[in-house]
Amino acid sequence: MSRDDDFRLTCPLPAGAGDTVQLAHGGGGRAMARLIDALIRPAFADAELDRRHDGALLALDGPAAFTTDSYVVRPLVFPGGDIGTLAVHGTVNDLAMCGARPRYLSVGLILEEGLPLAVLRRVVASMGAAATASGVRLVTGDTKVVERGKADGLFINTAGIGQVVAPVPVGPAGVEPGDAVILSGDIGRHGMAIMAAREGFGFETVIESDCAPLAEAVLALFAAGVTVHCLRDLTRGGLASALVEIAEAAGRAIGIDEAAIPVADHVLAACELLGLDPLQVANEGRFVAFVPGAEAERALGALRCHAPASGAVVIGAVKEAPAGEVTCRGALGVERIIDMLSGEQLPRIC
Amino acid sequence: MSRDDDFRLTCPLPAGAGDTVQLAHGGGGRAMARLIDALIRPAFADAELDRRHDGALLALDGPAAFTTDSYVVRPLVFPGGDIGTLAVHGTVNDLAMCGARPRYLSVGLILEEGLPLAVLRRVVASMGAAATASGVRLVTGDTKVVERGKADGLFINTAGIGQVVAPVPVGPAGVEPGDAVILSGDIGRHGMAIMAAREGFGFETVIESDCAPLAEAVLALFAAGVTVHCLRDLTRGGLASALVEIAEAAGRAIGIDEAAIPVADHVLAACELLGLDPLQVANEGRFVAFVPGAEAERALGALRCHAPASGAVVIGAVKEAPAGEVTCRGALGVERIIDMLSGEQLPRIC
Incomplete structure (x- = not known):
């Protein structure tokens, strides 16, 4: 990625409505379904997401660990990563600190109206790649949109579930x-x-x-x-x-x-x-x-x-x-x- | 609660720094530890939170369901509830829709600098009460603070884990x-x-x-x-x-x-x-x-x-x-x- 691309991604500017997140993308209707089907679901590629239900079904065996973090890093893209890599690695790491093998992540996106879709596309691609590299599945998610000026581009929450391998509680x-x-x-x-x-x-x-x-x-x-x-x-x-x-x-x-x-x-x-x-x-x-x-x-x-x-x-x-x-x-x-x-x-x- | 109280809670106004959320409350240091220990942890009252580790350990038996939602409702308080009740009920309900008994919730708070602590106190109290009423435990959480004008008072993410009781997948x-x-x-x-x-x-x-x-x-x-x-x-x-x-x-x-x-x-x-x-x-x-x-x-x-x-x-x-x-x-x-x-x-x- 060139430095110009980096600059564009870290400094979302108003663009044509077709290229940016709109309030309608959070409305629970057709526009939201299209955004999720066209841009988000393919990046995460998981059979549980394809069930299109309110939650995912998990196969867990024995004690589990559970953790969550919200990510609000600024700028969204920085040398060595972006908010998407951070949102996967951070939660995977918290599970590891519980002595658990990370297995499943949820993804909650809060998008600001006007966020360039190119930024969203890059971030969800980073999340998909980081999840694959970390051996976790992104199995359930949610997307909300707030008006321009009511968020700062993009906030992400991930929650994670891991299978505990530590023989005694780590803490x-x-x-x-x-x-x-x-x-x-x-x-x-x-x-x-x-x-x-x-x-x-x-x-x-x-x-x-x-x-x-x-x-x-x-x-x-x-x-x-x-x-x-x-x-x-x-x-x-x-x-x-x-x-x-x-x-x-x-x-x-x-x-x-x-x-x-x-x-x-x-x-x-x-x-x-x-x-x-x-x-x-x-x-x-x-x-x-x-x-x-x-x-x-x-x-x-x-x-x-x-x-x-x-x-x-x-x-x-x-x-x-x-x-x-x-x-x-x-x-x-x-x-x-x-x-x-x-x-x-x-x-x-x- | 009187109508005046309602108005105050739904319209966070600048107040003395001691009464409001500060950037330092999200810094990972003493101020954050104090906010969590004094205001948030008591409202959720759970032994897993008291372990003060990066995640919670869960006792799950058999197939599980997993879901997440972020809550960005405006106003924060409305007739019949507030963002806190919504954040618990909404995720509990998604688990129920998977044919699962809700068991555990995570809580991710994104706070805007300047949010009155009274609002935060009301919302976490609502979450605690709603969790008790729903039979779920709030076992792990995260708090982030963003600068004034970069969020809209308070956003909440909850993720939930339930024990599947449906004999065949519901969907x-x-x-x-x-x-x-x-x-x-x-x-x-x-x-x-x-x-x-x-x-x-x-x-x-x-x-x-x-x-x-x-x-x-x-x-x-x-x-x-x-x-x-x-x-x-x-x-x-x-x-x-x-x-x-x-x-x-x-x-x-x-x-x-x-x-x-x-x-x-x-x-x-x-x-x-x-x-x-x-x-x-x-x-x-x-x-x-x-x-x-x-x-x-x-x-x-x-x-x-x-x-x-x-x-x-x-x-x-x-x-x-x-x-x-x-x-x-x-x-x-x-x-x-x-x-x-x-x-x-x-x-x-x-």
């Missing part, structure tokens, strides 16, 4: 002192990619989002017999917020080593330029895993076989107390306390 | 010639209630939405051993669109009898005043059931024991051909062909 309650904290790769790329795309920063090297499906890497941990206590993907709020949330929910302390945390040089340079802490910058293809210290090497071996986790490293360990405290030891050996963002670093990164 | 493919078409009650109230609330029409009698959970009535059909071929709730596009969709998907014809279709007098009067066909007006608590003609009486007996279907009646029958054609016989015996709305009658009724 903060499972975290124990002595657990190794494993980070799946370098941090900060998604947030900086969005910021650069939105603000038009001309960094020397284009920063690409890390947006990626994480289920295969996570499932490899279970296949290798690793005792996984907790998993969490790093999204809004970055590594810092994820660790603080887990420490607080688990009632434990976490100590990490700054020198062990991978940050790509060009991302670090951009963060320094803008005065941002990479620990608080958003990611969309990174996660932390908490496993018993004695199993850390086995976990790293399993993770590194999968591209999105090929750079997995141990960055710290869990301690008994003080409950909820996360500390980071810097290069000079000084420990600082890590906190969540208090508010908003960069709105609408996902 | 248009099951429809057969000779099936009776049963309508669960009078039509047109939701659409006219929204239109009256939005446009400020002062009809003599306030029209209340029919918004209601339909699962208990539908499940009663299965409990009574009725062979249910197809179910469809009437939403956007009304009875007309539902019947045409089913006739087209089933490749059958449907003939209905206008005199058999219940419409409340004050709704009919409002429709006549505005030149609307009640068959095309939206509903949120009505459905059609297709059952073998010989089982129609048994089906009516089962349905009429449940309040939202106490007015159930047979309105027509399925014919072999012509495929996709829906006809309506009027009072004078003249048949007219019924079609879907071509576009939009009234935007954003759900």
